[in-house]
Amino acid sequence: MDYVIEMLNIRKEFPGIVANDNITLQLKKGEIHALLGENGAGKSTLMNVLFGLYQPEKGEIRVKGEKVMITDPNKANELGIGMVHQHFMLVENFTVTQNIILGSEPKTKTGKIDIKKAEKEIQQLSDNYGLKVDPTAKISDISVGMQQRVEILKTLYRGADVLIFDEPTAVLTPQEIHELIEIMRSLIKEGKSIILITHKLKEIMEVCDRCTVIRKGRGIGTVNVSETNPNELASLMVGREVNFKTEKENANPKEPVLEIRNLVVKDARKVEAVKGLELDVRAGEIVGIAGVDGNGQTELIEAITGLTKSDSGSIKLRGKEIRNLSPRKVTESGLGHIPQDRHKYGLVLDYSIGENMVLQTYYKKPFSKGIVLKHNEIFDKARSLIQEFDVRTPSEYTKARALSGGNQQKAIIAREVDRSPDLLIAAQPTRGLDVGAIEFIHKKLIEERDKGKAILLVSFELDEVLDVSDRIAVMFDGKIVANVDPKETNEQELGLLMAGSNAAKVGDKA
């Protein structure tokens, strides 16, 4: 068989846990091979073994049929293995070229770095694979999608034949995902092989040839993608049947809870990001905001929640004007907020889960009396929330930092939902989570809706918006450009609307 990489019966232990147990992954030359598993299943550990960051306790690695010991990442590079990390390892104020050559700089005879030569080589590589990267651009000036291509170029520049992509689409917009997929195909055409770490089934179905599934550290098996379907993959991954279509009754919307009129918000650079936006969310409905990242969604949420000052217009919550109130006043007026960036805003990572559970209520009864905190009440509350929302944590005293992404998100949702706010804003609530956690979070949002709460869902995942929302508001260039019924639309139509084209809708009606 023509395998470029074989990882046979790999076992890797850490104190107290077996992260990889008897996992086998064989990569054929010229294929895109998916490595599928839930968060914490051991995907990253396995790839770190391949990349030389960890040494396995058992099993062997073969490259092109020869048994090798990969002792460190340099050795992996020599063997032609390159990794495109999920979190980019780039120096912000260096140029593309400077970043790519970092650590293996070409030198002139006098010992100066030969930046011209490097630029030329990188330009050529970029052209070969259709990456459209400008070698002289500064990292801080280019988009996230471009930065990822710089990471890809970095591995190619070092002569990689096998590229490992670690959840590459987590940070990308739908358009960028599409382009990345094209890039991966052209890499294959040029004779490279790819391992794609992901838990997104759609991507596997679209680009991969074969898929190796691991669950809780164990190798479950390898399947041909053409002979399987998303449902089978999902159940292999989580070990039970998974419901993709979130089940819900029809919405029963009542009075408006959130009324936004003619809202204008400027972003950090004093450019108008929200330009006279109008939006209503009623009790008992989920309104999904669909839009490409950067069309004012972040500014809109920050303006509603009081994190940013808005410039004009009106935001009413249950009839009360809340525009430009402090975040605390807004929260006390009945708003819950699941923030887009859970590490930056949602949690104090160095606080325990218990302390995080009272982040907005610590100064109120029963959690404090005067200025004295009541630890018993705080941790009692935390225990009950942990149980109710199935937050997997060793205890309520564990630091939030120690939890997995899914459990951190569950903790935030527990806290926000428990306050029983009239309006719940959920921004990218399932970003980076696996199907099990996504299912849980969608169910919770719908439960809240059924209790008569108003939910505003902002997501860059069209699937999610289509699946969970009762009404979709399409946001483009700082405005809501269309309101559509999720049952009567599809991704194509939404995609066009999100790109600012009104033709689709008008054409339908005509």
Place this chain on the structure above:
Amino acid sequence: MTSNNKLFAILVPVISVLLGLLAGGIIMLSFGYSPIEGYAALWNGAFGDAYTIGETIRRTTPYILTGLAIAFAFRSGLFNIGAEGQVIVGWLAAVWVGLAVDAPMYIHLPLALIAAAVAGGLWGFIPGILKAKLGVHEVIVTIMMNYIALHVVNAIIRDVLTDHSTTTEHISGSASLASEWLASITYFSRVHYGFIVAILAAILMWFIIQRTTVGYELKSVGFNQHASKYAGMNVSKNIMLSMIIAGGFAGLAGAMEGLGTYGTISVMSGWTNLGFDGIAVALIGANNPFGVILAAFLFGALKEGAREMPTAAGIPTELVDIIIALIIFFVASSYIIRWALTRFKKEGK
């Protein structure tokens, strides 16, 4: 896991003190002095008799308070290099009230202590408000505030409190922390009631940080300003409050000298170093109020005991300074090593 961590937390500084003593011993040996004699002198200098014990406690007292001043600010993510200046203004304020006010002790003494804390707090408030409102880095401003304190206080001593003299009159007895009884049981050392103030201050810091909504906010702001803002906390207010309270602790340290040890204030040609040593005390005490007490005691004992080493063991004072620096170095670097280890462990997961 937690009990294991606690054992670790105690074991690490103890081992590193021992390592520091060992390194100091090697230095003494290599220069031809007997480490046993040297350390015996150090011990006797710190705990040899009632007098030295009294003096050790006296030295420890302001270290506790400056250590708290650094640790408290650090808990909310601020690096208070200005404890030195806060000590100086606190010292001046305490002596000033001690000289100018005529009142019974139960009013006069608390008033002088409060004046010192307020003066230190004000000295902390200025960098605090500049940081909170304009984003000016507190390290720069607190360093500058140290110089301002030194020279302004010297000018006030010369031109306001005295007529071009270098030392003020002695404060009135009703504002003094000194105690004849304490002096009599310690063979006329300068130990005073200030250590009670320092320990109460440590308990106060523990209470604020661990048990109150104020401390919850301060720590939260220290860990993550974005999440604190999201949670509805006033980040600016907390930065200012933290610097004010920290400055108050340092101001009290000045009062320990002004109302306790000396009863006067003199024109200073240089730093007291109480504030700067407080940085090391806070670091070794792991920014924990009770850790700070122990670290301050270590500092106090080393500094006091070292005075005996040249006379009793013939070791030059310069070498004594090196040995003390080595002990502190090992304690401090163990903290760094452990920090590095835990980080490494985290990333390994």
